[in-house]
Amino acid sequence: MKKSKLLRFLIPLVVxxxxxxxxxxxxxxxEEELRVxxxxxxxxxxxxxxxxxxxxxxxxxxxxxxxxxxxxxxEAVKLIEGQTLSLAAASxxxxxxxxxxxxxxxxxxxxxxxxxxxxxxxxxxxxxDIVVPDTRAxxxxxxxxxxxxxxxxxxxxxxxxxxxxxxxDLIVKLDVMALTxxxxx
Numbered sequence: 001m002k003k004s005k006l007l008r009f010l011i012p013l014v015v016x017x018x019x020x021x022x023x024x025x026x027x028x029x030x031e032e033e034l035r036v037x038x039x040x041x042x043x044x045x046x047x048x049x050x051x052x053x054x055x056x057x058x059x060x061x062x063x064x065x066x067x068x069x070x071x072x073x074x075e076a077v078k079l080i081e082g083q084t085l086s087l088a089a090a091s092x093x094x095x096x097x098x099x100x101x102x103x104x105x106x107x108x109x110x111x112x113x114x115x116x117x118x119x120x121x122x123x124x125x126x127x128x129d130i131v132v133p134d135t136r137a138x139x140x141x142x143x144x145x146x147x148x149x150x151x152x153x154x155x156x157x158x159x160x161x162x163x164x165x166x167x168x169d170l171i172v173k174l175d176v177m178a179l180t181x182x183x184x185x
Contacts, residue, residue, distance in 0.1 A: 078151050080124060080180040085115055088180040089124045096128065096152065096176055099144045105132040113175070121179045125155065128174045131162065138170055145176060152178045 082088025089112045097107060113125030132138045138159060145152045156175035161167045 076181065078149055079121070080150050080178045082180060083183070085122060085124065085180065089126060092124055092152070092176070092178050093126055095148070096126065096145065100128070100130055100132075100141055103132070103137045103140045103144070105130045105137060105141060118179070120182055122182055123177055124180055125175060125177045128176070130172050130174060132170050132172055134168055135170065138172060150178060152176050
């Protein structure tokens with residue numbers, strides 16, 4: 001009898017303990033995995049919605065990019081062109097020499113100065129010693145240099161009369177600078 005009372009007590013206890021073990025290691029584990037799956041699904045859904053939103057913005061971004069490229073192209077016209085800094089400086093010298101000689105001036109010497117860094121741009125400097133016939137020609141030369149595209153800037157100007165007895169010819173030291181874009185890659 002003692003065995004049967006013990007058995008009646010132990011069987012429900014074993015069933016209860018077995019139920020608790022199944023609940024703990026079976027049901028709660030499955031429930032936790034389902035919760036993790038739901039969170040993952042929610043996160044993936046939000047990510048997908050963001051991707052869809054970004055894809056929907058693509059035409060607008062392409063239009064903006066095209067307008068910025070066009071703006072960059074229009075602004076690049078204002079810079080001295082050249083594959084290297086030396087070629088850009090030579091191009092700038094040719095422009096300035098053309099302006100000076102077309103207005104009756106003669107060039108006695110020309111030098112390329114040291115370039116300066118300005119972010120993605122370089123400042124090219126050239127110095128010229130020129131002789132101009134009169135102040136009107138000098139005024140025309142300076143005006144032509146300052147108002148042309150690509151932009152050139154007269155950085156320094158030193159003008160002196162060649163002969164004080166006949167003050168016609170002027171000896172001028174002219175420093176001109178311009179910007180060029182640094183090509184990367």
